[in-house]
Amino acid sequence: MISIQQNDFNLGDEYAALVAADTAAGAVVTFVGRVRDVNLGHEVKGLHLEHYPGMTEKALQEIVAQAQLRWQILRWRIIHRVGDLQLGDNIVFVGVSSAHREDAFHAVEFLMDYLKTRAPFWKKELTANGSVWLDSQEKDQRAVKRWE
Amino acid sequence: MIKVLFFAQLREQLQCSELMVAEANAKTIAQLRDFLIAQHPQWTDFLSNEKLLIALNQTVVKISQTVQPGDEVAFFPPVTGG
Numbered sequence: 464m465i466s467i468q469q470n471d472f473n474l475g476d477e478y479a480a481l482v483a484a485d486t487a488a489g490a491v492v493t494f495v496g497r498v499r500d501v502n503l504g505h506e507v508k509g510l511h512l513e514h515y516p517g518m519t520e521k522a523l524q525e526i527v528a529q530a531q532l533r534w535q536i537l538r539w540r541i542i543h544r545v546g547d548l549q550l551g552d553n554i555v556f557v558g559v560s561s562a563h564r565e566d567a568f569h570a571v572e573f574l575m576d577y578l579k580t581r582a583p584f585w586k587k588e589l590t591a592n593g594s595v596w597l598d599s600q601e602k603d604q605r606a607v608k609r610w611e
Numbered sequence: 612m613i614k615v616l617f618f619a620q621l622r623e624q625l626q627c628s629e630l631m632v633a634e635a636n637a638k639t640i641a642q643l644r645d646f647l648i649a650q651h652p653q654w655t656d657f658l659s660n661e662k663l664l665i666a667l668n669q670t671v672v673k674i675s676q677t678v679q680p681g682d683e684v685a686f687f688p689p690v691t692g693g
Contacts, residue, residue, distance in 0.1 A: 496693055512692070513619050515685060518669035543692060555693055575693060583666070583685075584692025585619035596620040599689035 465523045467514060469546040472556050481538050481560045488537050488560035492567035494575055496555040498548050502597075508589040512545045512554070515583035519543070526577040530559075533573070534566035541574065543584060576607040613643065613678055618687035624657040634680045640665055641674045643684060662689055 466472075474495060481491050498510050523541055530536060542556040557574045561567040586597045612631045622628050637643035648655050666685040667676050678684060 514692070515616070515618055515666070515669070515687065518666055518685070521669045579693035580690065581671075582692055583618065583687060583690050585688065586691045587619075596623075596688070597691040599691055603693075 464540055465520050466542045467519055467545055469544060471553055472542045477540055477556055477558055481540060481558050485537060487562055489562050490564040490567040491558065491560045492571045493558040494571050495553055498550050498552045498554060500550050502588060505590060509550060510548045510589065511587040512548060513585045514545050518583050522582045523578065526574060526581060530570045530573050534570045535561055536566065536570055537561055573610055576610065579603045580607045612680065614683045616683065616685040618685065620688050621657060621686055625654055638677055640676050640678060640684055643678060664689060
């Protein structure tokens with residue numbers, strides 16, 4: 464399930480939902496992305512996250528479908544927050560359960576790499592000198608290329 | 612009509628998030644962009660940015676793509692979520 468929401472999420476609740484009544488899941492991998500205090504060498508006060516409602520969900524569904532072709536995924540969950548976020552706030556959750564750890568590890572990395580380069584979200588950084596939209600980063604483009 | 616959307620930095624630069632264009636003005640997205648620039652000359656530099664991405668009905672496409680009545684076309688900067 465995909466959720467785009469302003470509210471925070473609870474890691475324990477999400478883990479519980481990934482494994483509830485499923486004894487086939489021998490592995491669960493979860494990733495949480497958070498608002499960091501320093502980005503590219505300057506101090507960050509917070510973030511504003513914008514998205515393209517409708518396309519975001521569609522792009523993420525396509526990313527999940529691609530992951531399901533590559534790995535044995537039992538359950539999966541993606542949550543991405545939008546709106547105003549403070550330092551240390553959670554931004555994104557990706558969780559995958561699988562019979563074995565290799566599939567779960569790879570699938571979560573793949574989902575994050577594609578989410579960062581394909582899903583229509585935009586970050587605006589709040590700094591001491593005002594707010595500025597972030598540029599896409601070459602390292603994220605390189606990260607997604609390894610799956611091609 | 613064709614629904615046109617702008618997001619993030621581009622939305623702020625144009626001071627516009629959404630507008631409608633009559634299909635008679637554009638057969639392709641490239642023509643749609645040229646029409647918007649003709650109507651709003653101050654948008655020229657922002658809409659000519661080579662890095663902009665374009666989505667047709669919520670799927671990323673090339674600017675040469677043709678458009679139909681009822682289509683939704685979005686222009687936006689490279690994505691930075693996650």
